Amino acid sequence: MTVQLVWFKRDLRIKDHVPLASAAKAGRVICLYVYEPEIIEAEDFDAAHLNFINESLIELRKNLRQLGGKLFLRTGRMPEVLDDLHRETQFAKIWAHEETFNYISYQRDRRVRAWAKANSVALEEIPQYGVIRRLDSRNGWARQSSQRMNQPLTLAPKQIQLTPEINALSPGEICSPSRFQVRSFDRVSVQSGGETNAIDCLDSFLDSRGVNYRTDMSSPLTGEAGCSRLSPFIAHGNISMRTIHHQTEARVKELKEQRKSGIEIGPTWLKSLSSFRSRLSWHCHFMQKLEDEPEIEFQNFNRAYDGLREDEFNEEHFAAWCDGRTGYPMVDACMRALHQTGWINFRMRAMLVSFTSYHLWLHWRRPALYLARLFLDYEPGIHYSQIQMQAGVTGINTVRIYSPIKQVVDQDPQGVFIRRFLPELSEVPDKHLAEPHKMNSMEQTLFQCQIGQDYPSPVVDHKIRYKAARDRMHNLKKLPQSREASEKVFQKHGSRKTPMRRR
Ligand SMILES: Cc1cc2nc3c(=O)[nH]c(=O)nc-3n(C[C@H](O)[C@H](O)[C@H](O)COP(=O)(O)OP(=O)(O)OC[C@H]3O[C@@H](n4cnc5c(N)ncnc54)[C@H](O)[C@@H]3O)c2cc1C
Numbered sequence: 003m004t005v006q007l008v009w010f011k012r013d014l015r016i017k018d019h020v021p022l023a024s025a026a027k028a029g030r031v032i033c034l035y036v037y038e039p040e041i042i043e044a045e046d047f048d049a050a051h052l053n054f055i056n057e058s059l060i061e062l063r064k065n066l067r068q069l070g071g072k073l074f075l076r077t078g079r080m081p082e083v084l085d086d087l088h089r090e091t092q093f094a095k096i097w098a099h100e101e102t103f104n105y106i107s108y109q110r111d112r113r114v115r116a117w118a119k120a121n122s123v124a125l126e127e128i129p130q131y132g133v134i135r136r137l138d139s140r141n142g143w144a145r146q147s148s149q150r151m152n153q154p155l156t157l158a159p160k161q162i163q164l165t166p167e168i169n170a171l172s173p174g175e176i177c178s179p180s181r182f183q184v185r186s187f188d189r190v191s192v193q194s195g196g197e198t199n200a201i202d203c204l205d206s207f208l209d210s211r212g213v214n215y216r217t218d219m220s221s222p223l224t225g226e227a228g229c230s231r232l233s234p235f236i237a238h239g240n241i242s243m244r245t246i247h248h249q250t251e252a253r254v255k256e257l258k259e260q261r262k263s264g265i266e267i268g269p270t271w272l273k274s275l276s277s278f279r280s281r282l283s284w285h286c287h288f289m290q291k292l293e294d295e296p297e298i299e300f301q302n303f304n305r306a307y308d309g310l311r312e313d314e315f316n317e318e319h320f321a322a323w324c325d326g327r328t329g330y331p332m333v334d335a336c337m338r339a340l341h342q343t344g345w346i347n348f349r350m351r352a353m354l355v356s357f358t359s360y361h362l363w364l365h366w367r368r369p370a371l372y373l374a375r376l377f378l379d380y381e382p383g384i385h386y387s388q389i390q391m392q393a394g395v396t397g398i399n400t401v402r403i404y405s406p407i408k409q410v411v412d413q414d415p416q417g418v419f420i421r422r423f424l425p426e427l428s429e430v431p432d433k434h435l436a437e438p439h440k441m442n443s444m445e446q447t448l449f450q451c452q453i454g455q456d457y458p459s460p461v462v463d464h465k466i467r468y469k470a471a472r473d474r475m476h477n478l479k480k481l482p483q484s485r486e487a488s489e490k491v492f493q494k495h496g497s498r499k500t501p502m503r504r505r
Pocket residue numbers: 219229230231232233234236237281282283284285286288346347348349351352355377379380381382384385388389392
């Protein structure tokens with residue numbers, strides 16, 4: 003029997019892992035994970051990501067051992083690591099999942115393909131969700147993508163066989179962040195990685211937490227438990243999108259059957275799961291954009307928007323936004339929540355990017371990198387698509403400028419979230435929480451919050467900046483060259499469910 007190599011990347015699980023199951027059928031198996039310094043030390047990576055990966059690897063190693071297999075850990079550049087291993091074991095084939103990650107991984111995968119060809123090693127890259135490689139056109143994409151998601155799940159192999167040579171290989175160690183030049187924030191509490199945690203998270207969401215998902219998701223307060231919180235597990239592949247899809251469909255079926263047989267299921271479950279299903283399909287819709295155009299990590303979708311913000315980067319404003327001291331409590335509380343936990347709900351992510359793009363008029367690239375490190379679920383395909391959408395540079399999405407003042411009133415009227423992350427505002431009454439700088443000096447003394455001292459005054463004026471940004475965007479959008487470029491963006495990336503309004 004030949005030796006097969008399974009290369010684990012952002013697919014750290016044994017269930018519904020087609021490369022692992024296929025390799026186990028085909029021969030003796032080497033399971034490999036490579037710590038790649040070029041990825042770990044890059045600008046979009048954080049120590050919290052590595053800790054999450056390590057937690058996942060510890061469980062993966064244990065699970066593989068129970069199947070008779072072994073997980074080998076190596077550190078180095080690809081394909082050099084493969085070269086070394088090939089000299090020792092002469093593996094005949096590499097099995098891996100297709101990966102749509104950042105540009106570094108894109109180039110790395112090209113090098114690996116070239117190496118495999120040059121060394122006559124077969125390489126099979128298998129899709130793991132609804133992202134289609136070498137897609138000709140977005141027409142018909144949704145159908146192809148959902149066919150993928152409807153495919154049956156692949157069971158973990160019953161047994162993994164080794165050879166004496168494989169068994170004798172050094173297992174390699176879990177590498178802590180201190181082994182690398184990796185950037186790091188001080189976190190207080192972040193989700194822990196691993197397949198068991200991922201499954202528990204999905205089960206608890208479908209069993210009870212998701213009942214009010216549709217309404218809970220908008221507020222950072224209710225979203226914390228009411229959103230699925232699956233994103234870091236999806237990003238690191240602790241659970242497959244297909245598993246989530248299948249379990250969600252099964253739960254919808256179960257609820258419908260209960261309702262049919264007269265069991266009270268409550269008015270919100272099915273609507274919530276319908277919203278959840280849409281969000282799941284957005285995952286692949288957005289990732290497909292990066293797959294089709296890896297350059298969106300660096301450049302505008304719509305090239306007619308080039309030059310819009312490039313010349314005006316205000317370092318002080320950027321630093322205030324990064325540190326959560328803009329003087330707008332909702333922006334600052336969200337930023338500090340991210341620093342501590344690595345997660346915030348969709349609406350608040352959109353508001354943060356809207357604020358940096360419109361109120362501060364900063365180009366999206368550096369804020370995107372900063373958020374990439376903060377988000378435990380950093381997924382470039384979603385991230386860059388969403389950042390550019392919220393920054394208004396796609397040309398095919400409605401320009402949405404969030405008011406950080408209105409978001410307090412709408413999403414945290416009692417200030418529970420804000421006071422949790424901005425303790426300096428703990429004595430400030432609800433009515434002043436959206437704009438604490440409007441308190442007079444007596445109120446500032448009374449509520450123990452001196453503006454400019456305990457909490458900053460706003461870095462910019464909301465009304466003035468809002469209007470200026472809206473006018474600039476409006477003027478740019480109506481230029482013929484913008485419209486022409488937008489049409490091209492739509493043809494390449496647009497959702498066919500919501501056709502772009504034509505002139
Ligand atoms: C500026 C910005 C940047 C973002 N960056 C990321 C990122 O790096 N990684 C990431 O996973 N999500 C990103 N999102 C999308 C979304 O905010 C998160 O997926 C969601 O908040 C994660 O929490 P959850 O798993 O509880 O989501 P749920 O609401 O429970 O949704 C379940 C899953 O559906 C998918 N999903 C949900 N919303 C979206 C969306 N708008 N677009 C695409 N897929 C979606 C995700 O895989 C998510 O885990 C970003 C959104 C914005 C506005």
